[in-house]
Amino acid sequence: MADKNKDGNVTGNDVADASRPGLDQRTTAADTITRLLDDCQIVLFDCDGVLVDSxxxxxxxxxxxxxxxxxxxxxxxxxxxxxxxxxxxxxxxxxxxxxxxxxxxxxxxxxxxxxxxxxxxLRKIGDIDAVLEALRSRKIAFCISSSSSVERLEKTMTVTGLGQWFDDRIYSADFVRNGKPAPDLFLHACADMGFAPKSTIVIEDSVAGVTAAVAAGMKCIGFVGGGHYDGQHSEAANRLYDAGADIVIDDMGILAAVIAA
CATH class of the missing domain: 1.10.150 (DNA polymerase; domain 1)
Structure with missing residues (x-):
């Protein structure tokens, strides 16, 4: 059972309560993502655990x-x-x-x-190509903003074939002084791409990444569908909600469908 804080907001570890749509509540998740997309101009993807199941x-x-x-x-x-x-x-x-x-x-x-x-x-996360195709069709910009090094990202793009989607729009922690959970990488990527933080959605699988997105003033979709969260989706979702994620999903198919709608 979730608790309430002094302001009456729902807290605790119940991801199925009113403030935290459960991972099986597809309609609620879709509605939230739709609202997040209303003023979105760019999506920043973490790589490991979001684009690839690494x-x-x-x-x-x-x-x-x-x-x-x-x-x-x-x-x-x-x-x-x-x-x-x-x-x-x-x-x-x-x-x-x-x-x-x-x-x-x-x-x-x-x-x-x-x-x-x-x-x-190494394999891609299921339905990630559909997400990227939907963003391209909707003319929403996107890039990679990852804690991985340039060398590791290059290897990942080559092995999975994902490089065709991103070209030179790949930003590494190598580019900034402070990595996640500091907001530096996300702010650098946004500035270089020519977009404002408030028009940005970050997709992240880690507490450090969600924390960085919130600190950068960006919206954040948490993702817990990677293999490292097998058997603990709800617990992982709670950690990302606690870090400030606007919504947490475990299926990229939901995101692809909402963007394409």
């Missing part, structure tokens, strides 16, 4: 890499600490735990293992 691959690889560098964590701990964050976060963790600065060693070692798995395992 998080289970990268998190499992990171577990192995942290163990290699002497700073082990469980899969759940890695997911909780690093989902939506740039590579500086695990590098900092290793330095704190071991006293070693492995900044120059980390990426080559991590990427060698990760990219080998990408070639075999």
């Amino acid at each position: 998080e289970p691959i990268s998190l499992a690889t990171l577990v192995d890499v942290l163990d290699h560098f002497g700073a082990p964590l469980t899969f759940k701990e890695v997911a909780d600490k690093f989902t939506g964050r740039s590579s500086s976060a695990p590098i900092d963790h290793i330095r704190v735990e071991t006293g070693r600065d492995i900044k120059t060693e980390f990426k080559p070692f991590f990427y060698e293992k990760l990219f080998a798995r990408y070639d075999i395992e």
Whole structure:
């Protein structure tokens, strides 16, 4: 049962209450998305866990890499600490735990293992092509704004074929001083594309990303349909709502249908 705060607003962990449409409430979700789209001119997509189902691959690889560098964590701990964050976060963790600065060693070692798995395992999120086609048909601009490095994004675009949709409209945490949860990357992408934050929708799967979108003054659609949220969609949705998401969905087909309507 949800609680109410002193202002009478619904709070707590019930995503099916009046303020938090449940993931199975398709009509309510569609109505909310329709309202968000009314004054939307651009959509900013996170990449990992939103465009591609890469998080289970990268998190499992990171577990192995942290163990290699002497700073082990469980899969759940890695997911909780690093989902939506740039590579500086695990590098900092290793330095704190071991006293070693492995900044120059980390990426080559991590990427060698990760990219080998990408070639075999990486897949697009279901219906994401339909979402991008609907945005193009509706003449709503879109781009990628991701915590991933340029190198990792290039690999992702090549393996999945998604690069054809985005051309040079790909923004990496490499471009800014402060990564998510700071708003810098989203504000940089918006400014470079020539749009105002208030006309922007961000699509994010992580608390760090949603927090960054809210701090940037942008609307945010949370997405919990990636493989890293299997079996915990409602719990993940609550975390994104708590971070400030306007709506949370677990099916890109809903978004595609609303945009195309």
